[in-house]
Amino acid sequence: EAQVTQNPRYLITVTGKKLTVTCSQNMNHEYMSWYRQDPGLGLRQIYYSMNVEVTDKGDVPEGYKVSRKEKRNFPLILESPSPNQTSLYFCASILTLGGGNEQFFGPGTRLTVL
């Protein structure tokens, strides 16, 4: 079954304590992306990756890092989380279609930073 998995699904942490949210896809897609969802703002792209070792900033990259050492995995790293990073995070694996794309989303990770 084609899927995108994220872990953990829920996380409560404290300011400054480094954390990593994992994302894995089994569709052999080259492109992957991270979004955050906040009330009234929809989803905003944090970072994306075009292939192994190729990543770039999205619209709201401040306070986040990513890595892409393997095609299937695209972890999101918060080196020093702050309360304004409390949000719902989605990883997406992207199938490119001539001029467009279809994005497959993970189930989401709800993060609370106290």
Next chain:
Amino acid sequence: GEDVEQSLFLSVREGDSSVINCTYTDSSSTYLYWYKQEPGAGLQLLTYIFSNMDMKQDQRLTVLLNKKDKHLSLRIADTQTGDSAIYFCAEIPNTGFQKLVFGTGTRLLVSP
């Protein structure tokens, strides 16, 4: 610029039609999408329309695209309580096809 707008809330009765509207600003968008998010779940792609189309129908769903007005709508016929969810429209901006620009989402509430 990249901006996608939706109304925040829509309430309908079961069996009625629902129409969710969206306006976007990027006239060079090639694909426009509708996603559904059920409570506690991720986003599920409902349908998409290519920019050279005016209409696309898929079972109970009808998508209308007015490129001149940059207006996209999703019509759900015979709305069911299971259709209650948040619906997002999204576009691919001219800055890159690797991302989607999402609207704020419309919460659809279907009452029996």
